[in-house]
Amino acid sequence: MEHASPPTGRPPDVVVLTGADPPPGMAAAERLARVRYVREPGLAEALASADAVFMWDFLSGALAGAWPDGGGPRWVHIASAGVDRLLFPALVDGDAVVTNSRGIFDEPIAEYVLGLVLAFAKDLPGTVRLQGERRWRHRETERITGARALVVGTGPIGRAIGRRLAAAGLRVSGAGRTARAADPDLGTVHPAERLHDALAEADYVVLAAPLTPATHHMIGAAALDRMKPTARLVNVGRGRLVDEDALVAALRDGRIAGAALDVFADEPLPPSSPFWDLPQVIVSPHMSGDAVGWRDELVRLFTDNLARFTAGRPLRNVVDKRIGHLVPDVPGVPAGTGGSTGAPPGAPATHAHPRGRG
Template sequence: MHLGPDQPPLLVDAITAGGGRLTGLNDADAVVWTGAPSDFPTLPTQVRWVQLPSAGVESWFQSGVVDADSDRVWTSAAGAYADSVAEHALALLFAGVRALPGQLAATSWDQAGFGAQVRTLRGSLVAIVGCGGIGRALIPLLSAVGAHTLAVTRSGRPIPGAVETLPAERTAEVWGRAHHVVLGAPATGQTKYLLGASELAQMKSTAWVVNIARGSLIDTDALVEALTEGRIGGAALDVTEPEPLPDGHPLWTLPNAIITPHVANPPSALAPAFAQHVSDNVSRFARGQALAAIIDPASGY
């Protein structure tokens, strides 16, 4: 098994713990890659599995790294960072629903003004559109505060803990039903501007939208218009389009927008989580078991 181009000790230990043995690339039957798509090498024909370091894989498709025409198995880090990102999603939703940004910035007592803005998640219906690993980790957190979850997945198979699960082709039903929406879908041609002017127009006037997936899921111009006119409660975004969000962009100053700079998966949590994911997959590979987070070239994720 080849680890490259960097060989951090944490990943070396993870591979060993999973039952793998490090080799040079030419002798490897599997590769754990730590670099960018631009650094990716030409693989020997005997490589049967490649572990990529990111949960989102659109850049690996755009660069032509993922080979859809071979029998080689590709896996992403999808799910590895779910707990950390779910925690951030809940924090963003709480911040919006509880009107925390304005209160934290306030320099005078305004109980009546802020009291009118503060709401609760208890009893609310939160739609998770793209309910993968992050969504599954978020459901029990929402349940703990008394919120209910409406899950949307590609297949529509029931998700544990969700009061209802819909297939992707029924996504249009959630915008008007949900009290709040969390976007967790992958970035593909089918999900670009998943939330646009039409969808925003259907949302409740108090609804918050949280995006912890990819900025391209939201039509930013349509969102700015909806926020400016107060047609939804607000938006809390850890990812944006464009990204980084430029200085002077309206989203920085709108009172019903919360921006965090793509830190839902902080560096302190990233390396250990990826190492555990690698160790688990190396163990699966060694035992001939199905790998976690297999990429489907036909779907683009």
């Protein structure tokens, strides 16, 4: 189902779960619908008469507890690429259509990943540290041209990463549910059962997959042991894709050379986390896709979908609630290989970690 039936004879009633700040630039949406802005304590009452929900607070898990018994709004849109906090049984089993914010974050995340690869290869963190210490210490750096990058996750974000890294001269491959020999963006795509073999060949392993039961802790001790001691891990996907204790141990033992982590199992990252102090780790606060203007783009996407909803037209970015992914629309890519943030190696998804970008 690509559309949700709008109410007849009146503008739709739209509830916006705002969090700390309301979304900017909602005037156009307010001309299309009756829009009510609520915080978590008022969500249940507001949903009782709502036709649609805009989950602007994409990190909130309140929708499950507030969902009306026996039904609910016809349409739920989230200001993120991931949808895991929306996929509770009552919503999955009901008639509501779920849409996400695919497409806003793909290129910014790809640029960020390229920046991290360059930071490692050219030791930019070391340069900044030495400058702060007023120390002149010459070093040699690494080339990225010809280095091997494995992108785990073959959805829009993973594809954008693959294109960006290939343009910079890296040899790119992918890992997803379906093996392919000549993917237009990722070259060779390795299937789930060959993930560990693919890890052994990579200089950079980039995680851009959603969180599912199959991908939870996909990078654990066994996977880390297959990586090169010179390899770096970059995670812009979901924190729980990685067994963080196993990663800390591998970094401390020198079994891999470094990690750049934009997502974590618990966020904000606690001050007690060992990741803050490991010199070969780059920590960033879940920001890789949040380029200037991203909030406005999220609102424009929602408003476009609201216009479609009001007119009874098909919605953009409809998520298959049973697997937690969009129906793929990448030319030349078989159905079932794409997703809100990439098809993971493993079984069909039921969850995908929420993100203000994907």
